[in-house]
Amino acid sequence: MPKNPIIQIEHLSKSFGDKQVLSDINLYVRKGEFITLLGPSGCGKTTLLRMLGGFTAPDSGRILLEGKDISDVPPYRRPLNTVFQRYALFPHLDVYDNVAFGLKLQKVPEADIEKRVKKVLKLVSMSDYEDRDVNSLSGGQQQRVAIARALINQPRVLLLDEPLAALDLKMRKDMQIELKEMHRKLGITFIYVTHDQEEALTLSDTIVVMNEGKIQQIGTPIDIYNEPVNAFVADFIGDSNILNGKMFRDRRVAFIKHEFDCVDEGFGENVSVDVVVRPEDIYFTNDPAKCQFTAKVNSCTFKGVHYEMWVDTDTGYELMIQDYDPYPVGSEVMLYIDPDDIQVMKKERRFNAFPARVTGEGRVMFLDTEFECNTEGFAVDEAVTATVRFEKVDLLDHEEEADLTGNVVFILYKGDHYHLTVKTETGENIWVDTNDIWDKGDFVGIKILPADIKLVKAESGDE
């Protein structure tokens, strides 16, 4: 941690009803940096920002501003200002009075107010709009007024809640450049919330990737892109091929049934891992000596700057490749990957493991459901761990015959199969490997055969 972070967040947690939206968030923000909270909708990023603004109270944990605990300080006494998602301008005031609102409350002399309003409107390029009715402005102009209104109070930190989400693409790109320029000029700390990974990569000094109320990774845009720590981050930021692999030893990894040199160390020997290869990092070659594997081009789409191709490897995996030159569909190509471009990640789990209780001879209870399975060697009422391999979980499109039901919440394509996260009705996750195509949000029946449930002693979790 740096010496004097402007904001420190310690063990912050929050639930709405029985839904945990933030769990044990720890984060610090350096003075003057542009930090982005990035994640899909519902990941908790907006809740975290609202807590910084003081609009939502944390259940536990605290927020320090320049070393002082501000968790209990109401929003109107926090030296932070917010730019809201849909501008939230005051409809009954004109541009000038919207911007002057904060200063008028502080009883700043009228002459000073006028000077400062003019200055900040110039900063956001809205100089000639002082007397305009805010309802007559375009979305982009309203956003500029909202930014000016927040900046005029000279906040220690500016909070921005998806400020560009409502603008069209061209306008958004222009505003991104202007925001970055404003940040550089003012030297104020910006905390920015977005679900747009490209926006985060463009603007930020630091990106905080969040999912399901937890921080997944904190790093510079380059770190996050090149060295994602898990499959979620790799999938969320940019395009990627995410594959199951095995680390043989340091700097030697196998995936798509081929062996590759890589630069990662310290995983141990013969350890299952996840491997990420960016589509622009798989190269075509004509040199048989360089070729590591061959593949057949399956589809080729022009994407503006590059072509996006899907290829089937000689070993039966599907990979995405981006290249400036197209290769005809059906052609056989030789491919290689640089050791530098192979990102190896620790697998978060290798199989499902649920806390369970033996409820009787041949019966066990987990996920709030009773299953049949072999309970030999375990006493009735004993707490155990039930393990199920990913590919042994069956998903059904109907409820009959299913043991329990859930919704598909996350889908990862692993080259030859899909790895799904299914959330049960009671809010627990089951991970499933399948060749069937499901969509995010699908309602599914879940079935596990008695022979596929293996019990082990509680807590050990080994197969």
Place this chain on the structure above:
Amino acid sequence: MKAKKVFARAYIWLLLVVLYAPIVFIAVFSFTEAKSLGNWTGFSMQLYRNLFGGAMQNSSALVSAVQNTLLIALAASVVATLLGTLAAIGIFNMKGKKRQTMTFLNNIPMINPDIITGVSLFLLFVFLHISQGYLTVILAHITFCTPYVVLNVLPKLSQMNPNVYEAALDLGATPAQALRKVLFPALRPGMISGFILSFTMSLDDFAVTFFTRGTIGLDTLSTYIYADARKGGLTPELKPLMTILFLLVLVVLLVINMRQSKNNEKE
């Protein structure tokens, strides 16, 4: 085809005649001197002169009834507008079932027959040993006006950007300042229509006033006219009074309509 059109025209005119004939009738006969309704004895402004010149019998009672009516309507609608706006904000910030229940509870007094509202308030005041008079009439009017304000303010709240209140806090306004400087101005159209509605509801109320005014001889216009009509026929001077009231309400309605169409244009 043509016959159909003529029939449609005729129908709407018939409807308008039935609706407005009684009012027009009173207005027309306010310009003649005849004591009994329906007798035309030539055009005259005498009744108007009597009404404003104080030459009618019992004119001081009428003047005090008008004063009472206006005072009660003003007090009740001001308080109801404040209470109703705050209640609407509260209801709006509730979630799901709770909000539904509260909206439903708010609607009941509006469809509840006036006579029941009046009698039950009467019983309540007796039970609480509150001596009936001005205060109880005003309280009673506040109770039946407030739901109308809530109903007028709620849609303005849902039209409002939900972050506007928070934006005010964010810029340094205390909750009270945010309410005064941001929420009230944003809700003003709803508050004004709620206020006007309350005012007119209070003006023309008879049943509730009748049961809550007690025995101190407090009269509003409606109870005065009622008593007057029972005492051997309507005093002729009331005809011009009703005509003037009708015109006043007409003007208010026109103003509201013009405001609304101006607002719509703006949006």
